[in-house]
Amino acid sequence: MTSKFAQTLTKTWQAEKTAIGRFQKRTSKEPSAYTKDYGFPTDFKEFNKMIGYPINRNTNKSSPMTPYQIEYHNAIQKHHKVIVDKSRKIGITEAAIRSIGLNIFHRYAGHDIMIIAGNELKIANEILLRLYELFKDKPDLGYAFKHNGIKWKEFDLIRRVSINGQHPIIEFRNGTRVFCFAASRSGKSQSFRGPDDIIAILFSEAAHTGMLEDQPIMNALEPNLANRDSADIILESTPNGRRGFFFQYWMDIEEKKLTGWKRLKFDYKKGLKHKVLSEKYLTDQKSNLRVDFAQEYECKFTSSVTAIFREEDINILPEWEHKSIDLLKSIGEKDTTMPERDTELEE
Numbered sequence: 001m002t003s004k005f006a007q008t009l010t011k012t013w014q015a016e017k018t019a020i021g022r023f024q025k026r027t028s029k030e031p032s033a034y035t036k037d038y039g040f041p042t043d044f045k046e047f048n049k050m051i052g053y054p055i056n057r058n059t060n061k062s063s064p065m066t067p068y069q070i071e072y073h074n075a076i077q078k079h080h081k082v083i084v085d086k087s088r089k090i091g092i093t094e095a096a097i098r099s100i101g102l103n104i105f106h107r108y109a110g111h112d113i114m115i116i117a118g119n120e121l122k123i124a125n126e127i128l129l130r131l132y133e134l135f136k137d138k139p140d141l142g143y144a145f146k147h148n149g150i151k152w153k154e155f156d157l158i159r160r161v162s163i164n165g166q167h168p169i170i171e172f173r174n175g176t177r178v179f180c181f182a183a184s185r186s187g188k189s190q191s192f193r194g195p196d197d198i199i200a201i202l203f204s205e206a207a208h209t210g211m212l213e214d215q216p217i218m219n220a221l222e223p224n225l226a227n228r229d230s231a232d233i234i235l236e237s238t239p240n241g242r243r244g245f246f247f248q249y250w251m252d253i254e255e256k257k258l259t260g261w262k263r264l265k266f267d268y269k270k271g272l273k274h275k276v277l278s279e280k281y282l283t284d285q286k287s288n289l290r291v292d293f294a295q296e297y298e299c300k301f302t303s304s305v306t307a308i309f310r311e312e313d314i315n316i317l318p319e320w321e322h323k324s325i326d327l328l329k330s331i332g333e334k335d336t337t338m339p340e341r342d343t344e345l346e347e
C-alpha cells in the first residue's frame with residue numbers, strides 16, 4: 001500500500017512536471033507566428049512619424065525626434081552594445097523605447113526583449129507602459145496609427161498585455177515579447193529568468209541599482225546574449241558617483257580594457273538646444289543646492305550631494321551588503337505564475 005507521504009510526493013512531482021510542461025509550451029514559439037512582415041518603416045524618422053511624435057512638455061505639442069535621439073538609435077543599430085551617460089530629462093528613455101518599438105517589427109521580430117530599471121519595478125513598468133502606449137488605439141482616432149492608408153489597431157499588433165501583473169509583459173502578434181524587471185527590489189535583484197530567446201536588453205538608470213556591488217547583475221544578464229553577435233545591450237543612466245558597473249564599464253571602455261562598446265554622452269545643452277529642456281527649468285535646477293548639477297545635467301561622475309554613502313565609507317560596510325543579490329534560479333517553479341492578463345486582446 002502506498003503511504004500518504006508517497007502519494008503526496010507523487011502529486012507534487014506531477015504538479016511540477018505539469019508546470020514545467022506549461023512553461024515549455026508557452027516559451028516555445030511557432031516559427032510561422034513571427035514571420036509576418038508588416039512593412040513598417042525601418043527609418044527612425046519615418047517610423048516615428050507613423051506612430052506619432054513625443055509630446056514636448058513645455059509646449060504640449062508633438063515634436064519630431066531630436067538629432068541626438070536619432071544618433072542614439074543609429075548607434076544601437078550599428079554597434080549593438082551602447083552605453084549612454086546622460087543628463088536628466090532629455091528624452092533618452094523615449095528614444096530607447098521608440099528604437100525598441102521600431103525593432104519589434106524589424107530586427108527583434110519573434111524574439112524576446114528585456115527592459116530593466118536600475119531602481120524600481122515601478123519605473124520598469126512605466127517604461128513598458130510607455131512602449132504599450134505607442135501601439136495603443138488613440139481615443140480620438142479609434143486606431144493606433146495609419147500606414148499607407150491602412151489603419152492599424154492595437155488588436156492587429158498586440159496579442160496580450162500585462163503591465164501591473166506579477167510578470168509584466170507585452171506580447172506582439174508577430175511573436176515578439178517584451179518583459180520588464182527591476183534590478184533591485186527591496187535590496188534583492190529580481191529573477192531575470194523567463195525570457196528564453198533574448199535579442200535585446202535595455203537597462204535604464206543603470207547607475208542607480210542602489211547596491212554597493214552591482215556587477216553580478218551584468219554577470220547574470222550578459223550570458224543571455226552570448227550566442228548572438230547582433231544582440232543589443234543598451235545601458236543608459238545619469239551618473240551616480242564613481243562606483244557601480246555603469247561607471248566601471250564607462251571607464252573600461254575609455255581605457256580600452258573593454259571593447260566592442262559605443263559610448264555616447266548627452267548633456268543638458270543638447271536638451272536645451274532642441275527645446276526638450278527649458279531655460280527656466282535649468283536655471284531653477286542650477287540654483288537648487290540640493291541638486292548636484294554637474295552629475296544630474298552635465299554627465300559628470302562626481303560623488304555628489306545626493307550620494308547616500310561617501311566613497312571612502314563603502315568598504316567598511318558589512319559583508320552581507322555585498323551579497324544582497326539573489327538571482328532566482330528556478331524557471332519551472334516561477335512559471336506557475338507566468339503573466340496574468342490585465343488586458344486580453346484575443347478572443
Ligand SMILES: Nc1ncnc2c1ncn2[C@@H]1O[C@H](COP(=O)(O)OP(=O)(O)OP(=O)(O)O)[C@@H](O)[C@H]1O
Nearest residue numbers: 054055056063064065066088089090091092093094
Ligand atoms: N523629441 C522630443 N521633443 C520634445 N520632447 C521630447 C522629445 N522626446 C521626448 N520628449 C519629452 O521629454 C520628456 C522626458 O523624456 P524621457 O523620460 O525619455 O527622458 P529621460 O532623459 O529618460 O529622463 P529621466 O532623466 O527622467 O530618465 C518626456 O516628457 C518626453 O515626452
Ligand SMILES: [Mg+2]
Nearest residue numbers: 092093094204
Ligand atoms: Mg529615463
